[in-house]
Amino acid sequence: xxxxxxxxxxxxxxxxxxxxxxxxxxxxxxxxxxxxxxxxxxxxxxxxxxxxxxxxxxxxxxxxxxxxxxxxxxxxxxxxxxxxxxxxxxxxxxxxxxxxxxxxx
Numbered sequence: 001x002x003x004x005x006x007x008x009x010x011x012x013x014x015x016x017x018x019x020x021x022x023x024x025x026x027x028x029x030x031x032x033x034x035x036x037x038x039x040x041x042x043x044x045x046x047x048x049x050x051x052x053x054x055x056x057x058x059x060x061x062x063x064x065x066x067x068x069x070x071x072x073x074x075x076x077x078x079x080x081x082x083x084x085x086x087x088x089x090x091x092x093x094x095x096x097x098x099x100x101x102x103x104x105x
Contacts, residue, residue: 014044
């Protein structure tokens with residue numbers, strides 16, 4: 001496989017850190033044995049920019065900088081975009097926008 005994914009994001013329990021750690025360590029072990037890099041996509045339940053930073057840190061710590069690229073790491077987080085927009089709005093204006101003030105909200 002070129003990529004593995006935690007879930008479809010449609011289940012009650014989606015991307016969890018304990019399961020992700022097992023999966024990324026399996027990716028690392030496979031790479032060390034074969035030299036083939038497999039990508040990882042946590043999906044479901046990632047809703048904030050802060051949560052996405054935790055996932056980036058997990059990948060960096062367990063797999064290294066090589067995996068911090070779209071070819072090997074993606075977030076399955078359709079609701080994340082609205083929070084990123086709110087964070088940028090806050091950075092520019094000093095205030096948080098209401099969810100209904102942004103196009104993706």
